[in-house]
Amino acid sequence: xxxxxxxxxxxxxxxxxxxxxxxxxxxxxxxxxDDRYKKVVRAFAKILTHLNTSYAVLGKxxxxxxxxxxxxxxxxxYQMQALQVIEIFKMYEVSKIITICPxxxxxxxxEYPDLGGNYEVINYLQFLNRNIExxxxxxxxxxLENISVTYHDPCYLGRxxxxxxxxxxxxxxxxxxxxEMDRNKSFALCCGAGGAQMFKEAEKGDREIFIERTExxxxxxxxxxxxxxxxxxxxLTDGLKYKNREEEIKNLDxxxxxxxxxxx
Amino acid sequence: MLKQIIFTITLLITIGVFSYTIDRLISFFRFxxxxxxxxxxxxRIMVTxxxxxxxxxxxxKPVIGLAHALVFWGFCVILFGSIEMVIDGLTGTERVLKVxxxxxxxxxxxxxxxxxxxxxxxxxxxxxxxxxxxxxxxxIEMKKRSHTDANISLSFILLLMISLMTMNIGYVGYEKLxxxxxxxxxxxxxxxxxxxxxxxAESLKIVYESSWWTHILLIFFFANxxxxxxxxxxxxxxxNVFLSRLDPLGKIPNMDNVTREVKLMLDxxxxxxxxxxxxxxxxxxxxxxEDASWKNYFDSLSCTECGRxxxxxxxxxxxxxxxxxxxxxxxxxxMKEKGPLMVKNGRDFSDNRSLLRDFISxxxxxxxxxxxxxxxxxxxxxxxxxxxxxxxxxxxxxxASAPGExxxxxxxxENNGAPWQYSAxxxxxxxxxxxxxxx
Numbered sequence: 001x002x003x004x005x006x007x008x009x010x011x012x013x014x015x016x017x018x019x020x021x022x023x024x025x026x027x028x029x030x031x032x033x034d035d036r037y038k039k040v041v042r043a044f045a046k047i048l049t050h051l052n053t054s055y056a057v058l059g060k061x062x063x064x065x066x067x068x069x070x071x072x073x074x075x076x077x078y079q080m081q082a083l084q085v086i087e088i089f090k091m092y093e094v095s096k097i098i099t100i101c102p103x104x105x106x107x108x109x110x111e112y113p114d115l116g117g118n119y120e121v122i123n124y125l126q127f128l129n130r131n132i133e134x135x136x137x138x139x140x141x142x143x144l145e146n147i148s149v150t151y152h153d154p155c156y157l158g159r160x161x162x163x164x165x166x167x168x169x170x171x172x173x174x175x176x177x178x179x180e181m182d183r184n185k186s187f188a189l190c191c192g193a194g195g196a197q198m199f200k201e202a203e204k205g206d207r208e209i210f211i212e213r214t215e216x217x218x219x220x221x222x223x224x225x226x227x228x229x230x231x232x233x234x235x236l237t238d239g240l241k242y243k244n245r246e247e248e249i250k251n252l253d254x255x256x257x258x259x260x261x262x263x264x
Numbered sequence: 265m266l267k268q269i270i271f272t273i274t275l276l277i278t279i280g281v282f283s284y285t286i287d288r289l290i291s292f293f294r295f296x297x298x299x300x301x302x303x304x305x306x307x308r309i310m311v312t313x314x315x316x317x318x319x320x321x322x323x324x325k326p327v328i329g330l331a332h333a334l335v336f337w338g339f340c341v342i343l344f345g346s347i348e349m350v351i352d353g354l355t356g357t358e359r360v361l362k363v364x365x366x367x368x369x370x371x372x373x374x375x376x377x378x379x380x381x382x383x384x385x386x387x388x389x390x391x392x393x394x395x396x397x398x399x400x401x402x403x404i405e406m407k408k409r410s411h412t413d414a415n416i417s418l419s420f421i422l423l424l425m426i427s428l429m430t431m432n433i434g435y436v437g438y439e440k441l442x443x444x445x446x447x448x449x450x451x452x453x454x455x456x457x458x459x460x461x462x463x464x465a466e467s468l469k470i471v472y473e474s475s476w477w478t479h480i481l482l483i484f485f486f487a488n489x490x491x492x493x494x495x496x497x498x499x500x501x502x503x504n505v506f507l508s509r510l511d512p513l514g515k516i517p518n519m520d521n522v523t524r525e526v527k528l529m530l531d532x533x534x535x536x537x538x539x540x541x542x543x544x545x546x547x548x549x550x551x552x553x554e555d556a557s558w559k560n561y562f563d564s565l566s567c568t569e570c571g572r573x574x575x576x577x578x579x580x581x582x583x584x585x586x587x588x589x590x591x592x593x594x595x596x597x598x599m600k601e602k603g604p605l606m607v608k609n610g611r612d613f614s615d616n617r618s619l620l621r622d623f624i625s626x627x628x629x630x631x632x633x634x635x636x637x638x639x640x641x642x643x644x645x646x647x648x649x650x651x652x653x654x655x656x657x658x659x660x661x662x663x664a665s666a667p668g669e670x671x672x673x674x675x676x677x678e679n680n681g682a683p684w685q686y687s688a689x690x691x692x693x694x695x696x697x698x699x700x701x702x703x
Contacts, residue, residue, distance in 0.1 A: 003700065159636045159639075203627050
């Protein structure tokens with residue numbers, strides 16, 4: 001087994017050499033700082049390398065899109081962040097953005113245009129699905145050995161942007177045993193972390209939303225809960241721990257499942 | 265002739281009272297803020313055809329949704345007969361639209377069948393409310409008045425259908441016995457008339473005439489009851505769908521007044537100059553009814569309190585105080601309270617109460633995950649999250665009030681460009697020692 005070190009291309013370095021990548025890969029704050037989610041970003045970066053994609057990250061120049069501030073009501077802070085980001089994009093002549101985080105995806109795609117930031121914004125699931133369909137990513141249909149997998153729809157991909165088919169089409173290429181929760185697609189229950197809830201205690205109630213959603217997933221008897229959002233991952237992994245099921249049931253991101261299948 | 269005079273007077277009174285009510289509502293709309301320009305008419309027509317006419321969203325609950333769809337479609341067909349009744353009443357004609365021939369036969373036949381279907385559906389709806397415990401119809405916002413209002417509205421519709429059916433029975437029975445021509449086809453009435461076979465032509469004529477009057481007077485009365493009821497949705501929901509927000513659910517509308525301020529701040533030439541004096545400063549976000557947009561208010565008037573939104577709200581499901589239905593009902597109630605005061609004393613009038621806190625608590629607002637399940641579920645495209653965010657905007661930008669953890673998030677974003685307290689220097693740590701396996 002031979003390995004090769006991956007150097008992650010950084011926009012400033014490329015520009016200094018007079019190069020311009022096709023895509024900006026927006027890592028997001030969770031990808032940069034959340035230990036569990038860093039693994040997902042690493043898996044996705046491996047796939048990008050595997051595909052020989054022309055891309056770069058902003059690295060230290062990346063900052064918050066402003067999304068959590070906006071959803072928490074701080075429009076002023078959101079717009080300050082957004083205008084800064086738009087300036088950086090302008091500097092690097094960014095035209096195509098790949099995001100992993102659905103919240104970053106949504107804010108770039110739907111909200112930055114109001115501030116003059118118009119880009120082709122691609123969610124990684126759309127990117128991965130396209131490459132699988134074009135035959136560039138050859139996933140092994142036996143990779144999950146027919147282990148049952150259930151998919152939790154992140155609100156900001158599903159209801160917010162009508163992305164329901166790509167994750168399912170990818171997962172069907174990885175396992176013959178994709179099982180749906182009772183509440184799925186546009187009926188899916190939120191993990192509880194949206195709208196800046198990720199960063200605060202929930203209001204007083206009977207129970208936690210992430211437990212309610214974890215129970216939905218457990219009811220399917222799936223061995224893998226596939227997610228596609230850093231916040232959903234935190235919530236559902238916590239849910240599995242709360243239910244003492246984290247040993248037998250894995251919460252994995254779709255990028256990780258693909259990287260596993262590619263054995264890269 | 266006397267019939268025509270009485271009819272014309274009742275119709276004028278109906279229109280008079282209705283116009284007064286609507287004029288009052290329009291005067292409240294004048295206090296609201298702009299939302300979005302109503303363009304893309306083609307797209308709007310398509311949305312109306314699908315969501316309103318096709319009832320696509322009500323079918324997200326397929327069984328009870330079908331019952332509602334049948335009532336809606338029934339109303340559309342029966343409306344044709346009601347229009348004819350108004351023409352007949354004004355001009356003294358009888359079943360004047362029969363000149364339409366085959367179309368008339370078809371519409372009267374479907375109307376006759378639908379009257380029965382609607383009646384059965386309404387009985388199902390009423391029984392659900394009276395005899396079954398349906399969680400969706402409960403909640404802190406569902407006071408006794410809301411339940412009474414629902415039961416009154418449903419009873420009205422049931423009476424409308426019963427009077428329509430007896431009218432058709434009386435008409436068919438009378439024409440048969442008196443050997444006249446029956447205009448239109450009435451499959452249900454033709455069967456049911458056999459129950460009245462003991463009656464002579466004269467009494468059937470009385471049944472027909474009295475049901476005719478009962479039916480039309482009920483319509484007139486119901487039309488004027490509706491604007492004061494949650495069942496105003498009969499009038500409002502189709503326009504509300506036509507006026508839907510067409511953006512993806514994930515999109516929050518931009519605050520252009522904030523953009524202007526931020527751009528001034530970021531521009532070194534203007535950053536330190538004072539704001540121009542004498543320019544009235546508009547409140548950021550929504551504190552009270554008049555801060556809401558016309559669309560928010562339109563949504564609130566269209567809401568029929570079905571509770572589909574609340575039944576899918578993750579916060580509500582897990583026992584938090586937030587109920588999206590309550591947000592809409594509160595806006596409507598607050599405008600009803602403050603609207604007349606503003607009409608009298610101007611938009612700036614304060615009664616020392618507000619939508620925020622006196623109706624909607626901060627606890628409710630902070631419980632929202634902005635998951636958009638409520639907006640997705642609403643059969644008539646009401647959008648609750650935009651209003652919730654607008655109320656958060658008021659709290660944060662005007663009162664600097666937010667849960668402590670969120671204030672920390674704001675600080676972190678401002679100082680180190682991430683919601684967590686990590687340095688931008690560490691943003692590439694994930695990329696260390698990354699290797700790919702080459703086969």
